[in-house]
Amino acid sequence: MTFTSLTFLIFLAIVFAVYWLLKEARQQNIALILASYLFYGWWDWRFCFLMFFSSLVDYIIGILLGGTEKKRIRIQLLLISLVCNLGLLGFFKYFNFFSDSFVKMAALVGLKADPLLLQIILPVGISFYTFQTLSYTIDVYRRKCPICHDPLAFFAFVSFFPQLVAGPIERASHLLPQMINSRSFNYAKAVDGSRQILWGFFKKLVIADALAGTVNKYYSSARMHSGPVMLYATFCFAFQIYCDFSAYSDIAVGAARLFGIDLMRNFAYPYFSRNISDFWRRWHISLSTWFRDYVYIPLGGSRCTRRRSIFNLIATFILSGLWHGAAWHFVAWGAINGVAVAAYNQFVRPKDRKFTVGWRNYITAPLAIVITFAVILMCWVFFRAEDIPSACNIIYKVVTGLFYPAGWTKVMNLISLKLAFWVVFLLFVIIEFIQRRQTHPLALTNRMPRAARWIIYWTILFLIFFIGATPSELQTFIYFQF
């Protein structure tokens, strides 16, 4: 049941009605758990047991952690949680990858080993809810989060359906209290949530799915296309992945607000970042902060020697890359981002202030946005390509073919074929830029007359209906695979 299906809209309407008919938090949590397990079981009912197991382990460990002050036992309990959660994640997501990589490495040193590859189906959203439950146990261990004694609230926290499959990865300290306390309907919140859902649908159906065809076409036969065409395809991918993933987050946050629950912000207009470090503060915020709090800072963060802090940064990014997918090109993607952020922090950041003060800012800001975007594009090639050699080949083609006129003519032809779409796309970028200080572009104030607001919403709905993807063109959300 994906967010863009009619089934989901019907499901959401039913859950919304049942949820608000119930008055007590306990009853509402039962409704949310049932709805969430139904939502998750829609893909494969067997996955529900996995989520139940993961939730149960962390719930019990949380209570046991509260019952003891002995450090040794607390560490053992934390380790049990880590082994269970990361073990499940490792088995389902990384078993084949490590098995295959081991065989290849062994072959390099002349050893022959038979690969043990299993037919494992990756449970949808396992990386997301595993990290969410882990954050609870780690926070309880660190005494940063109170122990949850209410099993219903805890199970609702882990399985909350709007953010279950692709985040935002919530922190227990933020979401659990909301699950424990009773919720009452808030008109302003529900209206804002509905607007955010609408914007999410627009981004997914009008922008992301329209770009998907171009990206798939050129990346599936990258060797046959010139540098400018591959640059165009990468540009399309950059916006496809942004609109796809941020649309999911928008729909998730909006749907949660319909239930009176606030989820954390996951995207803050990342392509308007002025440096790569800023980009990672605005892109997939829930994951970036997760890695910052649970990997980077425990490793020592930046409060250590220069070499060590660079190592910490790159190691964290490599792990982040591996989190995205069990493949070496994701690892490379993470490593390149880590190197780029480390290089920025070491060499550019100290001089940054000189150029961003007063009138200079008007010149340097757009330039910085363009340069940052170019670096991000280069990184996306590694994310989207099938493997590292293909990614290198694409980058080589783009760099050497920048001044290849026939390639640019092809690109212009491709753009002219979809001129109507690119006009809408341009409008989308302008709207995002104008509204960049808001949590989402449709966060309109009540100062604007209702008629004007409704005209804007209707226009977006018409665009979704008339130029949005048809059912046969619909693509699944990219981040579902992670």
Place this chain on the structure above:
Amino acid sequence: MRKYLQNIALFFSAFLIMLFLICPPLRYDPNAYLASCTDKLDRLSNSQKIKAQRLIILGGSGAAFSTNSELIGKELSLYPINMGLHGGLGLRWDLESALPYIRKGDLIVIREEYAKFTMSYDRNSPNKYVYATYMMDSRCYSGSNIKRYMLLLDNYWLEYIRFFQSRIAQYQKILLLKSKVKVKMKRLWEIRCLKAFHPSPNYSRLYFSSSGDINTNRTRSVTLKEMKTPRIFERWNPTSLKKSINLINHFADCCNKKGAKVVLMYPLIAWKAQSTNQKQKHLKNLHELNAYLRKHLRLEILNTPWSALAPPRYFFNTQYHANSLGMNIGSYLEMKALRHFAAGGKAAVEQEPPPNFLENFEQNWRKIELEVEKSRFNHNQKLSQ
């Protein structure tokens, strides 16, 4: 809560009203191109009582546009029925819609577009693609004919219920409107801004001859922009091909049991290739496909794919839709092959493209043009015009 629900209801009601004001409801078009599927099936069904031997041509729109079945029938003294209609309906539709009406003595020519052998998605089963094509294509929508189409599918009752469910839910209707408006908007844009759109009068039920050919005077030549390199030239999907082969073999077996003969002919197709390397690659792929089909199909193939590669000047708007000249030449070649087959001759077909095929490509076609001009076939063609 009440205020929220009221506002949501008001907002969406106003939106739906505007939607239906802007997009008028669909009109049933009895002369829609695909509405002729009933005419073709009627001809096939009614001709079962006719004593003459029948020539049944199965295929997509390429068969309708490029085959003059009436003339071929005249030359071979056969009663022609050209079932060619629309490639999007799929191979299964083409074969299974005709199967119940096949009888002893029929000569059936399968003349399918390459895409039907190699489509990456499975259009050869009654699945959402067939359904979506029929529902979404504005040319297809033709009122009550859809019921007949549904009845031909496996699990037709399920599809039928789904169809009505979607109609009742209005959702499908909105999608149809959306698709129509999308097409209209695109055309408006092309007419007003790009000036590249030439409305073709050929897509109508009215332009089919009694035997099922599209009988219009088409003099235009296909432009390079209108030509797409078929998937088969670049790569072909063995899984889809196997499924297609199974379908054809099953159809051929059923026909043979009934006492009918089935043959396959590669369709005439406009050939566009930029470089010699590309041409060589295309030929290699065609050669592989031909070898594969000859190995696995349990029926006779009367020509080779490279002999059906033709210059773009024979086509009028797509690579499969021949103009009047192409239709004449293509039909002549088909007639020649069929006559040879009907006379009991074994098709002497070369196993791979001739060595100097590329160099002599244009020259060979000129020769064929001259041959056609001199032939009685051309005389009959002129008479029929």
